[in-house]
Amino acid sequence: MILICKHCCQAKVNRPRGLCWSCYYTPGVKEMFPSTSKYARRGVGNFTGNAPTPPEPTTAPPGTPEKMAVLELRVNLKQALWHPLDAQYDGDPRPLAALLKQRSAMAS
Incomplete structure (x- = not known):
């Protein structure tokens, strides 16, 4: 054929x-x-280039439905999936401290 x-x-x-x-x-x-290749990039968020860091971290711990929703939102906005201050465990204080600092700087 x-x-x-x-x-x-x-x-x-x-x-x-x-x-x-x-x-x-x-x-x-x-x-x-x-592309017909099985190795081709497919799906939402597959683009080339550097993705900007999300504007603020999330307090949702890894593996939770809340974290998955945040990741989905970041993909749709063509942002990097991970913020350096994202929560790494349940109760991680780093993202909340960063959010409070960012909001107090905006209020000033």
């Missing part, structure tokens, strides 16, 4: 994404067809 290029529908497929050599290396064509 010979596969034909998804873009030009003429040449045989010999590049990823179901494209021929010419179409694959033509600017803009490759981006029109999603």
Whole structure:
């Protein structure tokens, strides 16, 4: 069975994404067809670049539904998943102290 290029529908497929050599290396064509690799990045939040640090830490301990909701929100906002002062255990005082310091600085 010979596969034909998804873009030009003429040449045989010999590049990823179901494209021929010419179409694959033509600017803009490759981006029109999603990757077919099982190793490709997929899903929400898969982007290239440096993500900004979230503006404030979370007091939710790791593994809790609250922490998962915070991580989901950060992904949707294209922020880094982890803040340096995120709670590392239940009752961790560091994130609360940072939040209080940040709020008192804003009030001044």
